[in-house]
Amino acid sequence: MEFDVSNLSLDCLIHIFSFLHEDDLIIASGVCKFWNEAAETPWLWRQMCLQRWTFCNVAWSECGKATWKSYYLQRTQLERRMETGRSGADYTCRSLRGHTGSIVGLVYLVGNSDTADIWNATPVICSASTDGTVRAWNTQQGVQLWATPIQRPLCDITVDPELGLLFTSDSEGKLSAWEGLTGQEVASFLTTSSGCKLLAYSVEDQSVLMAGTSRGSLYTLTSPSLSQVSHQVVFDTFKIDLLISSADRKLLFAATKEGSDMSPKIFSSESLICPSEDGSALYQSVAVSGCCAAAFLPTEPSRMVLIHDSEDWQNSALSVFDISMKKSKYQVDIIVQQVESFQLGIRGRHSEVLLQTRGNDTLVVAMANTLRVYTLKGVMLTSFEDHTQPITALCVDSFRVVTASRDLSLRVLTWKKERDTGLTLQSKFHLLGGSHSMSRGFTKVACDYVSIVASLQSVDGKDVLKAYSFNS
Template identity: 70%
Template sequence: MEFDSSSLSLDCLIHIFSFLHEDELIRASGVCKVWHEAAETPWLWRQLCLQRWPFCNMARAASGGEKRAWKSYYLQRSHLEGKMETGRACADYTCKSLRGHTGHIVGFGYLVGNSVRSEEWNSTPVVCSASTDGTVRAWDVQQGVQLWASPPQSSLCDIAVDQEKRLVFTSDTAGLVKAWEGLSGREVASFPTSSSGCRLLPCGLQDQPLLAVGTNGGSLYTLSSPSLTQVSHKVMCDTFRINLLTSSPDRKWLFAGTKENADFSPQVFSSESLNSASEDDPPLCQSVPVLGCVAAAFLPSEPARVVLIHSTEDIHKKAVSVFSIHMKKSKYKEEILVEQVETFQLDAGGWYSDVLLQTRGSDTFVIAQANSLRVYTLKGVVLASFEDHTEPIAALCVDSFRVVTASRDLSLRVLTWKKDRDTGLSLQSRYHLLGGSHTMSRGFTGVACDYVSIVASVEAVNGKDALKAYSFSS
């Protein structure tokens, strides 16, 4: 007796098709009308999406009655990631030069970006940059055009972007901190400090946003955002600048320190206490028991854990330590507890303060030093090692899909994460993105990414730095 596959019930077919990959589903949909109906079931494509991108969310599209929303989402996003993995010029991406600054670019960041975790992954990216020419500028990354530029002021030293609030913050050589509306370029507020240069970081809880300001004189200010009124002030270390500032992903913790004093211990602050601080009731903080910290980063999936690179008893060697942070409350007081959960010595020599550190997930981090890139677990296991660049790596960008390194050799190296069932997580080197001519440029100085684009700053020989924008389209 010959088996008739068309006699299978729709529910039975859907169950069978749940074991297929996307290309197999597409082929199955062309067999017959019944198979087509089963293969087009939104539930199947939703399962494929969630298996590949656990944090994707199509709730709004699905509620709008679009039966093909999950399939369309999957195919477009899969096609985009394929382009990001092959990186073929013209075929996979377009490159735009963003020119307008007449000085060195001191920093930049995404004002509007596309997150790998969101269904809104195909909006137009906007980047804001600051320069020693005294201007802040906003750029449409895909079109390669300037959206607005601020009036010139004193030479700028730093820029920080609060993407959620659509705000831009700058500091200049006169010690003035300013807040700008990111979409319009309108100046919102300013705050004078006594420091000639400040490091900036948006922080604080979502309903009580703050701006942390680390000064060259060793002070840490916290200002309300965007009004820039002073909330707290703490002198952390005399004569040494605060140049290590990072906030936990949930913004509950602020980490601050200096890379210039080998005898100084960094500190962790409670964001909740920063908002209610006063002269009589200073913000709640706790020293982290390490010295000579040169890099720090919180774990994205473990927001109360911070990874540090710091000195050991042998001044020529560095160690990595992981600390867990939590609040301990009693009847009469509350305090921050900082507990070491992992530590190991880095098997490398010649480590300096310009080591680059970024984290991924709950147990992986990436270190760049000179022209070397290494991937570690929190136990100190080296998962991968690369030396793709011929000159030092100047900047590093890491997310859940890829790693991008920017080098003084005027190239970007794109690497993508792969998770194998047997071997676990690995990183694969893919391709270079070139930044132009060495006769005109001295190399890349910074890099930032969202899900559909990469932007990097190029140091120009004539002092008029530019941004290079690489856009991938589905």
């Protein structure tokens, strides 16, 4: 007996169409008016969006500017262009010139995440330099928006995107807060040591700036006024090199690479922001030495990963720790428990090892010119040696991994879920940075969902930014 699709209800047809690929769904929409009505159903395209990306910000589409269908098709097209990386067809590259010194840091003041409106926001990158200036750039147009007056050489930069503020530290210990829209200085604070490591974030409606000094002190300052809230001596005379917060901002990790026998420390953020009467903070030391890299897991804020010296001092180890709070009648203690540990096969100490994490169980490690992906159990999922010189910077998000190297190239790799093997990383293409006669390679990289920006160390000392914007 011949099956008559006209007897199907609209709801039944929509359910059948929910199993189709986007291309098949578009073909089905042209069969007849009834199929077109089913194929254009917003619920159907909304389900496809959420199944593919989990998080979608389409509030803008409800204002009549677009539909779930157009969102899906545009975002899919953007990802295809990020996977193929054809110069001119898929992206445009612009050189951002203006600094007369080395670039020490770059951050997105305005960026497009995979949960944001990726078509209406224009990415703005800010860079800090030893020439004493901060500069803001429109990455799509390749133009400078503003530059701060020349001051002492800068050492670090960080951003609070919620407040639209930038923070810098200079060579003589001055911390400054800058208005992101104009580049105007709004506050400053003078520490007693140079080269502070900075971290800005908001927790429980309080915005703060953390500053780790070259003499081992940790300052907690209000934002944006930069008034001192607390001051802790973390490592006596040793520089704080690593300053990282958990995703929920409840924990703060501090470590030094200078003292091989100095154990890293994990602080309660609340005890730093709201110090006790005696000024002491709640913290716990981590029982490892020679820590050279660390990261919290994005979706497991109470779990972190460290790369450190192993017991025989001949190899580096990677260890996973669970962190919890134990409350008793009279006090609260931080409990740090090691749950996994394995050898990385790195001989001796390597301070330039890079570590980032994805989700709740994936680790990305870069050392020399090699990129590796591990599980928390120490299973190496894949390894790449696409670069011919050391990897200097690493950027990881839910869609891709970008590596920057001294070989004057950026390597773009994308995540993919396989039915049998699970999550894998696939190497896609290179983005080239220029000539070795003019540059010594890439030193830093940052990326959002539609652009990649990296700094080139120039032979003449005037570093340049390369901005790659992908076409949607």
